Amino acid sequence: MSNQNLEKPETPEQLSEILLVLDKEKKKIQAVKGIDENGKLETVDPTKKNQNQFMRVDKHGDFLSNFFTNFFSQLKDPTNFSFFKVPAPLAIDTAKEMQKQLKAPTREKEELMKQYEVNPEAEQEHKQENQNKMETTHTTPETSEYRYQPEQIDWETMNNLGLSKEKLEKMHLLDPLLKGYKTNELVPVSLNLGTAITRMDARLSLQANDEGQVVVAIHGIRKTPNLNFAFFGHEFSNEDKDNLLQTGNMGRVVNLTNPKTGETIPSIISVDRLTNELVALRTEYIKIPEHIKDVKLDEQQKQILMEGKPLYIEGMISKKGDPFNASVQFNADKRYVEFLFDRSNTNKQAQTSEQTQSQQAPEIFRGQKLDDGQYQKFNNGQTIYLDNLVDKKGKKYQGYITFNKETGKTNFSFQNPNKVKEQAMPTEAHKTQTAVNSEGKTNEATKHVKEPLKSGQKNPDSKKQQQEQEKPKTAAKSKGRKV
Template identity: 30%
Template sequence: ALEQMLYNHKSPQLFTVTPQFGDEKFSLQAKLSFRTNPDGSYSLVPHFIRNEPQLDQEFKGYTFTKEDKAELHKTGNLGKVVDLADPKTGEIQKCLVSIDKLTNEIEAMPVNKIYIKPKVANIDLDMKAIGVLKNGGLIREQHIELPNGAKFTADLQYSASKRDIVFVNSDLYRHNQAQEKGEQQQARDTWHNADGSLKRLERWCKIPLNEQQQADYLAGKKVLVGEGKDRFGNDCTIYFQYDPKKGQPETTRVYPDRNKVVGVAEESKTQMAVNNDGKTNEATKNMKEPLQRGQAAPKDDNQQHQQKKPKGPKI
């Protein structure tokens, strides 16, 4: 995967990434790639799975026709060169367009950056054939023999998503396409197994679940997870239960005294005002370190010394 990514490709397979929203983490599947930043450094970019390719929306200034959509659904490739606008510079480039079969992401490849090897599997390509492929065309009914011994007949076409020649309109392609679709549906569903049953969860809100809690969740029961805190630091009792309408588990938090819970816990209000809002009070205005949770005054001799007003210069 790393070798592919170093050549400006996406990883060929999906990886599990765990973005965090508030105090909860979610496991999602994504392909990965590198992005070059203006300062020359690199960032890792996730390409999450989409429910379907956004073919009804304009793509880099191009609107897909009914025929375009049919071709993309059939082979994954547009099959022709189109003019697309570079999103950074606005420059118009002649490109091939394809759909990533695992993520449903629409991708483009400028024709002037396409490199096609002179041999694909056992097929030798002359300059005329390479020219056809660079323009999105098909080299039809080629008798393919793979190094593993597999033999089949297929058309050759360039994929902007894979940055390589792919086999289309063959029994092997249709088999792979069905397999990829099954993998895509399974990867998209975080909460269910391939057979539609609920996945067993070992933790919720960072709290480990015992065997009984896991069994109760799988049975559709409301599960008492334990005592925890919400994103504002308030103490609460956490429950969760699978919601069949939403197709995912939902969290419920019960507070000891709900009327006292308004945004930030009372004990943390001074800390929030000083550290986040830049406010001061007489007890902490000269301190250099950020306040800790529940702190409203100097915590030790060092901070007490910082808080003393400095004397003026000697004359």
């Protein structure tokens, strides 16, 4: 079985709670969705259908205190509402029990509501305490974003892995680690066990162990995803395996079993594309956007994505403003809706892409950009004449270029290939110049001349060059070939 632990989740969302609210006048329990631009409370019915809209709160942060400060500054009559902070997995069932209490009160359900009720004044006091602490310890004002603090990390262990605090900061990896995320790139890790030393590339994350200590998790690279053994009680079908290998997503919701508690957890499964590790995500943490590339999703489309299935969308708009169609799917590792690609055909796609690109002629040849007329003819396979080309020694020359669509290469010649049957050779005016200046060959008559040869030049053309040729330096001998 995979060593991934469902009790040690890897994202802040997995330590989240849902905020429920009681409207005392309407006597109705709702889930808080957010705050509108006017500062008013937005709510939805606490149902499974709406769970992707629930506002989630990090139970280890002080987001609630910030929320209440903003909310109560806008609300005209805050006494009309009571708030409850409920663990995300229990939110829907707890809301139902609270609603029953409003219709048929019992002492048991009253205790339930007291257990989760939030005191707004206490939350605001908590915020002030945090602000005072931050001023004392000089921490950043965005402490609420972080699940862990640097001082919680065992830096001696990190140093043994070759990862100092300074190195992580320089690589811009410390911040996401403290926020509870895996590094979004592979990190070189060196592990010295005294009698053995190993080096590997891996993704890293921080997790809390059973004693509450913060430890570093090393997610090493696997050759292939391990699909032949049960994953938290789930046996992969042939279709599951094909989907995971092709797209990286299994494509359906399955019930996984927590090995310690026996809890059944509806989840989706994806493959970490950097390490080939299997990653599970509870369905309650799936959040579907309202729009994807300017296309507004309807409820049916949202439900398809909530169930982990792929969805084909037409009429999306690219960054360049072009319409396009594509399939999308929610990825458990990335925690967002991604565009699909076939992992099993990655190399084939790359080759196809290269071939497609090779069929397009380059717009620039040896540093000279072709104008629209030249490029159109060149891309159509016609031969075009270019002057003002410059060789490696800075001297100008001219020639003809033709684009070969089959090979994707540009053929160059000094003579028009349309007028000669055999492969064109450089004209006498350019032959010696090109051989010496660009090909590194030696012309006996000018082998000691320091200056680049000009078009048509075969012999020294100035008194200075004549002197250089007659009094050569004996220290070095040309290794070029004679022309």
